[in-house]
Structures are given as structure tokens and as C-alpha cells.
Amino acid sequence: MEYFLLALVSSNALVIYLFVVKQKAFFFTLFIALFAIADCSEFLYDFFPSEISYYLFGNSLFILAYNALLIEVCKDMSLAVVIKKFKYHILVLFLLTIYGVASLDEVIGEDEGLFFYFELLYNTSALVLLFASLIAYFYHENKKSFFLFIGILFLIIQEIVAIGFLFVSETIWLNVIWILVTTVAFYFLISQARISYRPKDFIF
Incomplete structure (x- = not known):
């Protein structure tokens, strides 16, 4: 049930983004599309030949989504x-x-093999996306970068909760x-997508 609701949140976020945001950034569009597809891949579980192939497919999409968003965060700096x-x-x-990755890997408990390296990359x-968005906020100091950082912060919090x-x-x-x-993460991410960069536009 939780996966259905998560897929509903991310797919609705994609639809809202496509219809509401007029000036779409390529890498942000790629991020939100990949994220929604990764969430919806849960419904394709029976079509995968093995559990590991399903795991690699879904998590590869999440990694690609995060790296697409990382490019979006860094491209104007x-x-x-x-x-x-x-x-x-x-x-x-x-x-x-380094500390955060080590701590998360310890909680997950994978200490060898493909799963360990994949979780490490994930x-x-x-x-890296979270800390890059913080640097981007320090760099731009405007409402868009603030919303982007808050959205990514909640995105990473949901990973920790997961x-x-x-x-x-x-x-x-x-x-x-x-x-x-x-849901909160996508609210801020879509909100920032509706704002154009204006140097030193104060956050309030």
C-alpha cells in the first residue's frame, strides 16, 4: 500500500509539473520523470526475471534522477x-x-557484494545532492535556491525515513x-520550478 501511495505522489507531482510550470528545465524534468518511473516500477515487479534485476532497475533510476537534479542544482554556478x-x-x-554514507550503510547492514556498492553509490x-543544494543556496541567496534546498532536504529525509x-x-x-x-518535498521542488532565477532575490 505504501508503494502505491508513493507512486501516486510522485506521478501526480510529474503531471502537476508538466501542466503548471511553463518554463521547464531539462534536467529537472528528467529528474521528476525518472523519480516517478522508479516509484511506479513497483507495479512491474512480476515482469522482472529476478529480485536483483528489479532492485537494480528501480534504484538505478533513482540514482540517475538524483544526478540529473544535481546537474540542475550546479549548472548556474x-x-x-x-x-x-x-x-x-x-x-x-x-x-x-563520508560520515552520513557510513552511518546509512551501517543501518542497512550490507557489508559486501553488489548490494553494498550499489547502496554506497545510492x-x-x-x-552529495543535498550538500550541493546547500552550497547553491549560499551562492544564489534567493527564493528559488531556498525552495530547491528545502525540497531536496525533505527528499533526503524521506530516504532516511524509508x-x-x-x-x-x-x-x-x-x-x-x-x-x-x-509530498512536502515535491511541493517545494515544484514551487521552485515556477520561479525564475533573480540574483540576490531575498527569500521572503
Whole structure:
């Protein structure tokens, strides 16, 4: 049931985005489309020859979606300016990424083989996206980048809640939080997509 509701949230977000947002960014469109397809792939489980092929297919789409959104986050920033202004921020966030990935892998419990490396890639992609969106907010300091960061923050929170639900305890309240946080994430992500970049446009 939880997968049906998650697929409903992401697919509705895609439809709303396509109809509401007039100026669509290619990589953001790619992100939201891949994310919705990955969520809906749950309904194709019986068509996969094995559980591992289903796992690789769905999670590959999520990784591609996160990397598409990462490109969208970074495309309007100058690498030279980022390194010059935020080198200490990047160092701290790099260390936090390592710690976060290690912590998530410990909760998941995969310590060898294909699943371990795939989860490592998945978790790294998610946390790099989060910290890149924070740097992007520091860089632009406007409403669009703020909404983008908040949307991605909730997107990563729903990943953490999902790990808790799938690997720790399948309780109903975690399921509800998972769906609500995902809904909030897409609200902010679609809201930012409707805003054009305006340098130093204050967040309120």
C-alpha cells in the first residue's frame, strides 16, 4: 500500500509539473520523470526475471534522477567562485558526506557484494545532492535556491525515513511520515520550478 501511495505522489507531482510550470528545465524534468518511473516500477515487479534485476532497475533510476537534479542544482554556478568562496564549507560537507554514507550503510547492514556498492553509490548520490543544494543556496541567496534546498532536504529525509521503515521497523507511523515528507518535498521542488532565477532575490 505504501508503494502505491508513493507512486501516486510522485506521478501526480510529474503531471502537476508538466501542466503548471511553463518554463521547464531539462534536467529537472528528467529528474521528476525518472523519480516517478522508479516509484511506479513497483507495479512491474512480476515482469522482472529476478529480485536483483528489479532492485537494480528501480534504484538505478533513482540514482540517475538524483544526478540529473544535481546537474540542475550546479549548472548556474561558477566552479571557480564556489571553490574560492566556499572551500571551508565544501570541506566540512565532504566530511559530513563520508560520515552520513557510513552511518546509512551501517543501518542497512550490507557489508559486501553488489548490494553494498550499489547502496554506497545510492547514498552518496543523495547526500552529495543535498550538500550541493546547500552550497547553491549560499551562492544564489534567493527564493528559488531556498525552495530547491528545502525540497531536496525533505527528499533526503524521506530516504532516511524509508531506510527506517524498510530496515528497522515497518510501523504505520513511519509509513505515514514517509508519504507526508515525500509530498512536502515535491511541493517545494515544484514551487521552485515556477520561479525564475533573480540574483540576490531575498527569500521572503
